[in-house]
Amino acid sequence: MSDPFLRRRLRKARRQLNRREQQDHARAVASRFVRCGFGHAARRIALYIPTGGELDPWPLVERLHRNRRWYLPVLRGHAPGRLWFVRHRPGEPLRPNRYGIPEPARRNRQILPTHGLDLVLVPLVGFDHDCHRIGMGAGFYDRSLAFLSSRRYWQRPRLVGLAHECQRVDRIEPKPWDVPLDAVITEASVYRRR
Ligand SMILES: Nc1nc2c(c(=O)[nH]1)N(C=O)[C@@H](CNc1ccc(C(=O)N[C@@H](CCC(=O)O)C(=O)O)cc1)CN2
Numbered sequence: 774m775s776d777p778f779l780r781r782r783l784r785k786a787r788r789q790l791n792r793r794e795q796q797d798h799a800r801a802v803a804s805r806f807v808r809c810g811f812g813h814a815a816r817r818i819a820l821y822i823p824t825g826g827e828l829d830p831w832p833l834v835e836r837l838h839r840n841r842r843w844y845l846p847v848l849r850g851h852a853p854g855r856l857w858f859v860r861h862r863p864g865e866p867l868r869p870n871r872y873g874i875p876e877p878a879r880r881n882r883q884i885l886p887t888h889g890l891d892l893v894l895v896p897l898v899g900f901d902h903d904c905h906r907i908g909m910g911a912g913f914y915d916r917s918l919a920f921l922s923s924r925r926y927w928q929r930p931r932l933v934g935l936a937h938e939c940q941r942v943d944r945i946e947p948k949p950w951d952v953p954l955d956a957v958i959t960e961a962s963v964y965r966r967r
């Protein structure tokens with residue numbers, strides 16, 4: 774997706790939701806997620822620290838039972854353009870990355886590439902009915918998930934986008950490198966890839 778105007782409009786809509794709406798949507802998404810059983814078998818789950826009005830995934834952590842490991846994306850200098858995922862426990866130190874988004878400050882232990890995860894909760898700027906996604910425009914998730922289109926890995930994480938309904942657009946023309954999500958959950962609905 775390369776339309777900067779659409780991206781800007783969607784980012785603005787996301788940012789303009791008030792605190793109450795943010796909280797209501799985050800809770801509703803967490804309930805749908807649990808009800809659909811998406812996290813049922815997943816043990817290693819990536820989520821994100823929300824920024825700029827992104828849907829807050831943290832109510833999910835409280836809703837799911839203990840024996841799960843949570844991971845946050847980190848940008849690494851020696852793997853430009855790709856995300857790695859570092860295990861995070863509540864209370865562990867975070868520090869802002871180059872975009873100001875907090876990420877785990879200690880990354881020596883428990884770092885995984887994307888294919889080591891069972892489930893990736895993916896932040897997004899826009900999405901459509903077919904679970905195509907518009908991201909921040911740097912291609913981080915697309916690059917990190919590109920292995921999914923090769924068959925080298927028998928084990929693959931499920932990809933679930935979390936969003937506000939106001940981020941849905943009629944149709945996103947996918948680029949060759951865009952990796953479709955398995956589902957997108959909003960406060961109003963669950964969209965599954967057809
Ligand atoms: N919460 C969250 N964490 C995430 C992502 C995300 O989309 N959301 N990412 C998903 O990829 C990665 C970070 N990617 C990002 C890509 C661009 C910008 C950004 O704000 N770009 C600015 C200008 C960039 C600059 O300051 O140089 C912009 O577009 O206005 C932020 C994060 C990893 N962590």
Ligand SMILES: Nc1ncnc2c1ncn2[C@@H]1O[C@H](COP(=O)(O)OP(=O)(O)OP(=O)(O)O)[C@@H](O)[C@H]1O
Pocket residue numbers: 774775906907908909910911912913914915916917919948950951
């Ligand atoms: N698998 C890939 N290999 C190499 N380059 C890629 C790959 N995926 C995406 N890119 C590059 O990343 C750039 C941004 O892609 P795009 O506009 O689709 O990002 P996005 O999906 O909106 O962002 P993000 O994934 O960071 O949230 C593109 O110019 C593209 O060339």
